[in-house]
Amino acid sequence: RQARAEMPQHPKWRFVFVNHVTTNPFFGPTQYGIQDACALLGCDFQWTGSQTSNAAEMVNAMNAAIAGKADAIAVCLVDPVAFNRPIQRAMEAGIPVFAYNADAPKAGRLAYIGQDLYLAGVAMGERIAGLVPSGKVALFIATPGQLNIQPRIDGAQDAIKKSGKPITIDVIATGPTVDQELSVIKAYYIGHQDVKGMFAVDAGSTQGVSEVMRDQNLPSKGIKGGGFDLLPRTEQNIKDGFLDFTIDQQPYLQGFYTAMEMFVFLASGGLSGPAEINTGLKFVTKESIDPYLSTQSRYEGNSEAAKVIPRSGPIAI
Amino acid sequence: MNADALRAEEIVKRFGPLTALAGVSMHVKSGEILGILGDNGAGKSTLMKILTGFQPQTSGRLFVFGDEVELRSVDHARALGIECVYQDLALVNGLSVYHNMFLNRERLRRFPPRMLNNGSMRHRAREVLDDIGVNIPSVDVEVERLSGGQRQAIAVARAVSSDARILLLDEPLAAMGARESALIIDLILRLKARGNLSIIMIMHNYAQTLDIADRIMLMQRGTVTYEKAAGETSVPELMEIVRREYRALRSA
Amino acid sequence: MNADALRAEEIVKRFGPLTALAGVSMHVKSGEILGILGDNGAGKSTLMKILTGFQPQTSGRLFVFGDEVELRSVDHARALGIECVYQDLALVNGLSVYHNMFLNRERLRRFPPRMLNNGSMRHRAREVLDDIGVNIPSVDVEVERLSGGQRQAIAVARAVSSDARILLLDEPLAAMGARESALIIDLILRLKARGNLSIIMIMHNYAQTLDIADRIMLMQRGTVTYEKAAGETSVPELMEIVRREYRALRSA
Amino acid sequence: MSSATGSGAAGGPSRVGSAVDAFLRIREASIVVVAILLVIYFQSVNENFLSKANLETLSQFIAASAIIACGEIMLLICGEIDLSVGQVFALAPFIMHFANTAGVPLVLAIILALLACALIGLLNGLITVMLSVPSFVTTLGTLFLINGFTLTISHGSPVQTGGSEAFADVMGAWGYSEILWAFLIVAIMHTALRQTRWGLHTIATGGNLTGAAEAGIHVNRIKVGNFVLTSVLGGFTGILEAFRIGSTDPLAGGTNIMFLAVAAGVIGGTPLAGGSGTIVGGLIGAIVLGVLRDGFTLQGINAFTFDMIIGAAILVAMVSNIHLGRLRGAGARR
Amino acid sequence: MSSATGSGAAGGPSRVGSAVDAFLRIREASIVVVAILLVIYFQSVNENFLSKANLETLSQFIAASAIIACGEIMLLICGEIDLSVGQVFALAPFIMHFANTAGVPLVLAIILALLACALIGLLNGLITVMLSVPSFVTTLGTLFLINGFTLTISHGSPVQTGGSEAFADVMGAWGYSEILWAFLIVAIMHTALRQTRWGLHTIATGGNLTGAAEAGIHVNRIKVGNFVLTSVLGGFTGILEAFRIGSTDPLAGGTNIMFLAVAAGVIGGTPLAGGSGTIVGGLIGAIVLGVLRDGFTLQGINAFTFDMIIGAAILVAMVSNIHLGRLRGAGARR
Ligand SMILES: Nc1ncnc2c1ncn2[C@@H]1O[C@H](COP(=O)(O)OP(=O)(O)OP(=O)(O)O)[C@@H](O)[C@H]1O
Ligand SMILES: Nc1ncnc2c1ncn2[C@@H]1O[C@H](COP(=O)(O)OP(=O)(O)OP(=O)(O)O)[C@@H](O)[C@H]1O
C-alpha cells in the first residue's frame, strides 16, 4: 500500500501472458509471481495460450490479445519462428512484447526473462557427465517433440556428447500423464538393469524416475538419477536420498520480473523497462532440499497463501 | 359383460402437418377378434401404436376394461394386459431367438438371484415355436440371420406366449408361408377358445380375415369407413367398398 | 427362342454348418412369370440373392440368356438386365422417397454436369407411384416415416420402373393392401404384355400366385419339391402337396 | 361407428413436403441462431469482438477445424471415423518442406505432400474395408505410426516454412486466406454431399449398408474414397496452418484438431451413428466453437477457468440449439 | 426338375447352435491368441519380460484401462460414449483428498468421491437422454467443465496421496492390487452383461432402440445407468492410480486414458456402432495394448520410433486377430 502511493496515477493495465502449457504445475509459481506483481502495481493479467505446446493455438491466443487491445504481452517463444509475425503486429499496434521462459532472439521481442530451455538441458547434461563416468544413461521425455521439453533433451544430449565420455544414451518417451510415466520408467529399468543413470526432462517423468529409484533402491546399486522441477514426491525422494538432483528454474521470478518490466515500460512511455534477466537455474540436492519441504509457499507453488517466509543463519549458495 | 375390453374414442394423431388419424373410434369386446383392414398408409399401425402406449395420441380418449386410461408407456399398457406384435417386429438383431422371445419378460433364476434363467427360456422358446410350426434351425441363433418369415414367427410367438388379455397383432401373417399361416390361425383360434382373450388383428388378406375375425373394420385415410360382423360380408363386397370409398375420399 | 432368360443348375449355398440351398436347379423363360412358393426358411430369399449377384453360391452354375456367368456384384447382374426387390426392401431411411427410388440409377443434369437432377427424379417418382395407386403423402418425405406398405410400394416401384429384362421380386405384395395388390398385379401383367420381360416372384399367397404366374415352383428345406404350370394345379392341391412334402422331409 | 369422415384426413404432397423442407432448413437454422446469439453476447461484453483485428483472429480460430470437419463429416455419414487426421496435418508440411529443400518447386512439393496424404487415406480405407478392422482401431494405429514417422524425419524440432511472401499469403499467411479456403472447400463439399451421386451414396452407405450394397452401390469404394478425402483435407489444412504461423511443427494438429473437427461436425448436426449429416452444419459448428474460444480468450478468461466456462458454454449452446430446433419445428417430430 | 433332395438340406438345432457358440467363443479366442503370440515374441527378445518384476509392471500397464473399458463398453453397446471419464479420473482423488483433509475418514472420503462421480455420470446421462444432446457433445462439454473444475480446486498443482500404508496397499499401492481390482470388476461386469436383465437390455437398447422401447424397455434408464457406471468406474480407477503413484495430479488420466479404454474395448471386439460387445474382450484388448507398451519399453525403443512401432504393432495385431477369427470360424460368416 505504501509502495503503491508512491506510484504515479495510472490506468489498470492488462498484461496478457501467452503460455505453452497453461495447466502445467511448473507455471503455478509463475502465475503467483504475476499475481503478486500485479497486486503490487495495480494491474490486471490474463493467463492463456495452449495446454499442449501447440504453436498455432498460442498464435491464436496472441492474436486475440492484440485484437482485445492488451496493454502488454508476454509470450514463451517455444517456436523459433512462429511468433515473428504476431510479435511484429503487436509492436506495430503499440503493444510491447516480452519473452519469458523460452526465447527466440530473432523474433523481435523487447527482452527475455527466464532460463533458456536448451541451456537448461545443457546444464543438466554437464551434470550427468559429471555423475556418470561411462555406460548407459536413459533420458526420459513425456512427449517427444513437444516444444517445451524437446530442447532440454536436445541440450542434455549435446552436452553429454561434447563431454567426450563413453556414455551411450537411450531416449525414452513416457507419455503425457503421470499415471503412465511411472510404469514406463519401471519397465525400462527392468529391461535395462545395466543402466548407469536415469534422468528426466519434465516434471512428471522426474517424479517417476525418483519413485522407481526408491522402489528398486537404485542408489545402492550406484545408479544415478535426476531431473527437472519440484513435484511433491520428487522433493520427498530427494530428501530420502533416492534422487541425486532436480533443477529448479525459479518460475516465480519468470512471472514476477516480466510483469515488472511490462509495468515500467508502460509507466515510462517506453523509455525504460526491457532488460534481459536470467532467472537462473538451481540444482536442488539432498543438501538444499530442506527449505522446500519445510515451507509451503507461493514461491514454489505448493501453497496459495501470500506470506513472508522467515529464514535465519548464513546464506549458502 | 357390457364393458368393452378396449375402447377408443375420437382418436386424432398428427405428425406435424400430416393427420394420420382424423378421429377414429373403435372398440373390441372381451373374447372377440376384430380384424382391421385398409389401404396402405391409412393409419392402422399408428392407431395400434397408440393402443399399446408406444406413442401418445394428439387427442381422444382410451378405455381399458371400462376405465379411462392415459397410457404412459408400453410397460404401462402391458401391466393392463395389452400385448402386441408391431409391424416392424421389434426384434433385436444381436440377440438370440430365445432372448428376443422373452425380451423384457425374462425368466430369472431362483439362485443365484437376479440372474437370467437361459435354460428355461431356451426350452420354452423351442416349445412355442414348434407349436407355430415354423422351422427355425436353433433358438440360439441370432435373429439377424433368420429369414423374413422366421423373424415374424418369433415376434408372433412372443406375443401369443404371454398371458395378455388383449392382443394386438399388426399384419402378423405378412411374411408367413401358407402352411405356417394356417398353423398360426389355428393357434389363435385355440387361444381364443380358452376364453376372454380379445384380439385386434391388422390384416391385408380379406379371405383369411373373414375366416378368423368376428368383426371387421375398414380404415382409409385416417378414418373408419366401414364396419360389419364378419359373417355378414364377403370378400367381393369388401373389395367393392374399398374401391368406392377410395374414390369418394379421393375426390373429396 | 430356346435359351432360357435365366437358368440355375445345382445351386448349393452353405452358411457355416447350415445348408440353406442343397442343390437347386431352376429356370425362367423369356416373357414368363415364375412363381416361387414355399415354407419359411426354405431358402427362397437365399436363392434370389444369388441370382442377383448379391452373394455368391457355394457351388453350382448360372446362365443368363444362355451364357454361363459368374455374377461378381449386384452391378454386374444389373448390367446383364437383372433387377430386383429384396425382402428387406433395401431402402435407406435417411433418404427421400425419390432418392430411394432412383438409388444407384440416379438421373443427372446436363448442366452443371454430374449434378443430380432432383427435379426430374421427383417428377418421375410421383408418376410411378401414382401408377401403383399407393397413397404417399409426398415424394420428398424420408422413407423412415412411411408405413410398411408405403415402403414396399417404393421398392416395387423402383424395380418395375427400371428397364430390366429379368425382374426378381421377393414377396412384393407382403405388406400391400388388397386394393394396392390388385393394382400392382395389373401393372406387372401390363409390363409382361409389353414382351420379353421375365419375372420371378416369391409369394406366399397361393391364389394371387396362380392368378399371375405362368408356372409355379415349390421350395422346401433347401430343395425344389414340386413344379407345374399354373393352369394345371389349384390352391387345394398346392396346400396338400406342401403338407405332404413337409411331413416327408421332416421324417427323413 | 364409421365416424369422423368430415374432419378430413389430410396431408397432400405439398403440405408435407414443405414441412419437411422447413424442418431440414431449421436443423441448421437453430445452430445458426445459437451462433448469432453468441456473437451478440460477446460483442456486448467486449466491443472489440467485431473489430477488424478480431474478425481476422476469429476466422483463424474457425478455418482449420471447418476444413477438416468436411472430411470427418463425410466419414461419419458413411459410418466411419478418422482419428489420424491430426497427425497427417503435421506430416504434410514436413513432406512439403523436405521435397522443397530437395529442390522440388513449392507448388509441386505441395502436390507431392497431398499425394502422400492420399496414400495414407488409402491405407486407412483399405485396411478398414478389406481387412474389416474397425476404423477406430485402424486410424488409431496410423495415428501413432504417422506421429512417430513425423518425429523421426523432423528430429522432433520445428522448421521454418518456406516460400515467397505472395505464395505464403495465398496459402494461409494472409489473415483471411485460410477462411476463404475453408469457405471454398465447404461450398464444394456441400455440393458434393447434396448434389452428386457420391454424396447420395455416402448417405446410403451409412444409412443402410446392406441396402446400399443390395442396390449395387460399391460401399467399399465410397468408404475408401472418403478416407482419402479426409486425409487430403487434413494434410492441406496442415500446410495452410504451417504457412499461417510460418513454422512447421512435428506435433501440430494432433488429436486436438481431430477432436475439434469431429465436435464441429456433431454440434452442427451430424450424428456419430452415420446415415445423415450436413457440411454447412459442420462449418457452423466450427464457428460456434471458434466464437466461444476466441470470445472467452478476448474477454481475458484465465486458463483454469477457461475450460470450465467453455465446457458449460458448449452444453448451453447445444441444449439451446436442440431446444430452438424443437420450438421452431414444433410437431414436425413427435 | 425337383432334384437333389438327396444331398440333405441340413441344419438341425444342435449343429447350428454349436457353430454359433463356437463362433462366439472364437471372437474372443482370436484376440487371446494374438495376446499370447505377443507375449511369446517379447519373452523371446527379452528374457526379463516374464520376470516377476515385469509382470507386476505389466499388470499396472493394463489395470486402469481395463477397468474403465468395462464402463465404456457398456456405453458403446447401448450406443453412447463418454469422453469425460478421464477427467473424472483426475477429479475423484482430489475430492477424496479435500474431504480427507477436511477431517472425513478416508473410506468415507472415497465413497463421497465416488458419489460425486455418480452425480457427474447422472448429469452426462440426463443431458444426453432428456435434452437429446448427442453424448459426444455432452461429454465433450463435461470434459472441459470437469477439467477446469479440477484445475481450479487444485490450483493446478499435484498433492501427495494420503492414507496409511496398509490402506494404500489395498487401494492400488501394492504391486498387484490394481490388477486384482480390475479382474474383480471385469468378472462382475461380465456377469452383469451376460447374465442379467440389465446387460440384456443394454444390448437391446443399442441393437434396436425403437424395438427395445416397443418391447417396453426403459431405454433412457438403461443409458443413464451406464453413464453413471462409467463415471464411477473412472473415478474409482483415478483413486487407485493416485494411491499407486502416491501423487494426485490434476492432469492425470485425461483423454489419454479414455482413448486407451475405448481402444481396448474396440480391439477386444466391441463395435463403436453399438448393439453388441464383450467385457472380457475389453480386458484382453487392454492386455494387448499393455503388453505392446510394456514390451517395447522394456526393449528400450527410442522415443521417436516408439510411436511408429506401436502404431504398426496395433495394426498387425488387429489384422491377425481378424484373420485368426476368420480362419478358425471359417464359413461361420460369409
Ligand atoms: N413417425 C411418423 N412421422 C411422420 N409420419 C408418419 C409417422 N408414422 C406414420 N406416419 C404417416 O402416417 C400415415 C399412416 O401410417 P401407418 O403406418 O399408420 O399406416 P398403415 O395403415 O399401418 O399402413 P400399412 O398398411 O402400409 O402398414 C402414413 O402416411 C405415414 O407416412
Ligand atoms: N446370412 C445368413 N447367415 C446364416 N444363416 C442364414 C443367412 N441367411 C439365411 N440364413 C438361413 O438360411 C435359411 C434360408 O433363409 P431364406 O431367407 O432364404 O428363407 P426364405 O425361404 O426366404 O424364407 P421366408 O419365406 O421366411 O422369407 C434360413 O434357415 C436362414 O436362417
Ligand SMILES: [Mg+2]
Ligand atoms: Mg402398418
Ligand SMILES: [Mg+2]
Ligand atoms: Mg425370404
